[in-house]
Amino acid sequence: MMNDRNVVPERRFSADDSISVVETATGKRVDRRDFLRLTGMGAGALAAPALLSGGRSVAEAAEVSGTVPNLLRNGTYPVGLWVAPPPGETTVARYAEIADAGFTFVTGIDGCGGFCPPGETATAENAALLDAAAANDLDAIVYDHRISNIQNHPSEQWRDVIESILGEYQDFPAFAGFDIRDEPNASAFAQIGGINDILGQLDPGVLGYVNLFPTYASADMLGTPTYQEHLARYVSEARPDFISFDHYMLVGARPTIREDYFYNWVLVRNQALQAGLPSWVFILACEHYGYRLPTDEELLWQVNVSLAYGCKGIQYFTYWTPPLPGFHEALVTVDGQLTPLYYAAKRINNNYLQPVGKQLLPLTSESVAHFGEAQPSMGVEVFSGDEWVDSASGSAAILSRFHDPKRPNQRWLLVANREFESTANTTLTLHHTISAMFEFDTSERRYVPLEKAEPTGPATLAVHLEPGEAKLYRLHANQGD
Structure with a gap:
């Protein structure tokens, strides 16, 4: 884990990229399994039934979907979130609150967080998420540990495995893609590239979702000597359809921000333009560790700086407040109460970001x-x-x-x-x-x-x-x- 000045980093992957961790202000490490246990997404879902399959084939889906993932080409400015309502709150009503606040897609994680035993899969939470999202015209990116841990199979079997998994999701109207990795080390880029290639062959409408580190990640975390090399290698080896990154700049007392915030955007914008890819970003929407809770103006400012640097998709970290040490408040409290920041985001997303974003999206x-x-x-x-x-x-x-x-x-x-x-x-x-x-x-x-x-x-x-x-x-x- 990295420490930057007096700020403890938010969600992070371990150096070997096999376990996602967060580190609290007291130094306690919490891995993805602990996170899911604390949020109620524990191993009790191990016996959940597989998702429904049937309908059109993956090959037929590829034939009609075009060559760009649907989430990148539907003409609506993508506004997403991380930390959706927990399983006990995965309801149509809760997802109506998400849609009412101007979000267009959600990113979810499965019941095991990638740690289901071999041969077992927990998909009930994904099915509930997809149904709740569809009922509110939201797209959904799902986490499926079988995709993220594809290295457990010989490479010659990857295509068959991914095609089988795709078949389980294709009848869910909200299904938009797979969350492959969060903040990967460069050592994982080749595997990500293999997954992206297969998804592109089987169904180009499905997005292979990956989010990258910010500039303040260490060289060990990046797996490259510089951030520029990290971005360049990601594009060449992972062969993504877009570039997403996070950078949480609101540190300490106002008006302090990280000095490398704009530099991060300069580098990502340059790489995105060079590669002909859209760029997405996570904005800070949660008080946690040394990061302060944004004011309405700071939330809007993050949106506008992102738009100014050509951003084609904005995501909020976080929507629901995680029940973890060091996390205090986001758009929704840990017990499900809508906060003032929820209503600020609702105004910004609906009244400003959607209309302005739609103008800028094709430019x-x-x-x-x-x-x-x-x-x-x-x-x-x-x-x-x-x-x-x-x-x-x-x-x-x-x-x-x-x-x-x-x-x-x-x-x-x-x-x-x-x-x-x-x-x-x-x-x-x-x-x-x-x-x-x-x-x-x-x-x-x-x-x-x-x-x-x-x-x-x-x-x-x-x-x-x-x-x-x-x-x-x-x-x-x-x-x-």
């Missing part, structure tokens, strides 16, 4: 620049003017530009407040070729034309942002300029 991140920081954050690009925005003045902001190759004379500009504790007033002077500008109205879910403040001269955008807020604009340039 490609073109540039991300920071303006107005007294001491620029590690690794970021400092704004210096470009062919769309000549100059900036006023408060610190993150300027993020997106493009659509089909519309070369248009650009989308997301202007995000650099701060989550103060308002920002930033004025942008646009390039003289900009002929029209529009602001996206999140309530009306449409672009509203903006008039130039001065009939002559370059257009300007006077952007007022509340703490953590961002605004989306669309700019049109003169044809041929």
